[in-house]
Amino acid sequence: MNRTNLFRAALVVLLLSVLTAAARNAAPQQQASAPKSAAAKTATSESEEGEKRFETNCGRCHRPPEALSPGEARTVLRQMRVRANLTAEDERLILKYLAP
């Protein structure tokens, strides 16, 4: 009987320690994922704003190009900053859209 109680108590302690350890591991993950999701949300909203600015500024003359690497997109945007009088903010946001 005593042995059974001892076994139950040990099982409870083991479960509690596992749950505690899991909670300790989960807390930093939640803390890390919160800023990560906020950053992703910001990037998405900037990409959406970049799409709007592309359609508003660049769409007056041409359609969006197919896939561009980030380096190519930067060069194209510098060219279009001169040709289409884009502002620095337009350039930054459209880059987020063309090469997220």
Add this chain to the structure above:
Amino acid sequence: MFVRFLSFLLLLLCSTVTLCAQIETPIISGGVQFLSTTAGGVTTFNPLIAPVVSIPIGDRFLIESRGTFDEFIFRENGTSGPYHAHTFSSIDYLQLDFIANSHVTIVVGDFLTPFNIYNERIGPVWIRNLADSPLIGGIGTRTSGSSEGGMVRGVALSGKNWQITYAAYFSALVNASQFGAGRSAGERVAVFVPSRRLEVGMSYQRFLQHQHLNSWGSYLVWEPRSAPLDVRAEYAHTRGGQGYWIEGAYRLSRFRGPDSWLGRLQGIARVEQFYLGTPSPDDVLPGADTQKVDLGLNYYLPHNLRVSGSYGRQFSSLGNSNIWNVGVTYRFLFPLLPGGSK
């Protein structure tokens, strides 16, 4: 000329080797087109390639240049006889840009003359909706469509819902074979309303050679948010004549999206009129009052390929004519150096 351009490209390529460590990638872009035109019953063929080289240097500089190589293929007697071909090549512009700040960009070299919008912004074959240039395209862009000298441009003022943009330039007289330009000065000012997708602008040029000429122009670009419609229009006036064109392009992207088989189709209509003034031998304008109507269809295939067809009817005291255009255009963009796509 072709060898010279290749040498120039090679020089640019060598210079870019030292630049490949930077974030921006030097690129070569542009368009390839094959166009068949039947005007007044006479058919000609016009293959063309127009590469644009863009090389960023540091954070604020950019070297950009566009060349055009095309061939004009025709039959000896118009509609009969053996075929002949004339080859043409030109450097459309070669300029160094310095982005000083958000309001000022300084351009030096050979640059496209910023008179109205057609010459500088919507003239390239991979951008224009119809193959034929407008009748008034020669106003404000003499003698070659480009200027040699310096230009200042940018966004002068901006608010939440508006921008005022400007470009002011001075061009010297240059008679070099590939960099010809007339002595002139001019400006362009525009108001852009992003929320309405509306741009309205005006241009002025003073031609300062053996004859002093004023050219005036105004333009409008409007893309309503409620429909996939592009409206573009220009008016221009000079001593040799005046005229306007207005063009509407409607893409059927509302039908199952822009990538559906029907959504890739775009219908275009353009109406233009030209009224002759006091012509001079240097003018690149019609020799009589002219009216023209164009109707066209563009089909946007995947991979930047476009198939185009248009019909135009021109009315003039020099003779009425039908103009048919059928063409294929490919728009390309590659890194200038192997492995430069990062």
